[in-house]
Amino acid sequence: MSETRPLESHHLKSACSNCSVLELCLPLGLSDQEIERLDTLIVQRVKVKKGAALYRTDDPLRSLYAVRIGSFKTSVLSIDGREQVTGFQMPGEMLGLDAISSDLHTCNAFALEDSEVCPIHYAHLEKLSRELPSLQHNLNKILSREIVRDHDMLMLLGNMNSDERLAAFLLNLSQRLSMRGYSSKNFVLKMRREEIGSYLGLRLETVCRGIAHLRDQELVEITGRDVRIRNMEGLKQLISGCHRPPLC
Structure with missing residues (x-):
């Protein structure tokens, strides 16, 4: 696994309203005015090189990450050092949800190719969600989707x-x-x-x-x-x- 500090800031900010995966991401169903407010939380896009880590286990929660370009895998390490892949993420999907409960990431997230994410500072997102019920609703739907995906994975492995x-x-x-x-x-x-x-x-x-x-x-x-x-x-x-x- 390549060990890099992979994050490169990309200062040409891209508004959510112009994003190609808008209909699959956090702004889904928000009004133009609400999307503009969400845009203010995305200070800059971040590029992640192939094989590099977006975050690692026990890193503190700072942001959630909307995948804009490319793809990622999430994984955990067993006690003997073996990797267990827990998911694959593509544009329009969110990374970092694993850290919400404990404020620490419980898995690693690696780029499978040169990729780009939109970091959304979690504390600011929480604050804005309290002001915009539709945004809170979307966040809840994303969390629920993760639970359903876990259930489906258990069924796949078991049946x-x-x-x-x-x-x-x-x-x-x-x-x-x-x-x-x-x-x-x-x-x-x-x-x-x-x-x-x-x-x-x-x-x-x-x-x-x-x-x-x-x-x-x-x-x-x-x-x-x-x-x-x-x-x-x-x-x-x-x-x-x-x-x-x-x-x-």
């Missing part, structure tokens, strides 16, 4: 076999990318196979076998990090025995 886990993971990426205006059938994995395995609770060789199984069923073709979903309905049917849709 699905390895091929179903991989199928659900790919469908989840497909849906999230589609919401952002990208192709739902052709995309590039930003994470390594080892990181996918860590997230899904699978060994690397099991992930590789699962990719081969999906290819043999003519559902998905994965070459390197390039993904082509050949049969979307077939992929959905593979996990149709599970009681919840794939992770959101």
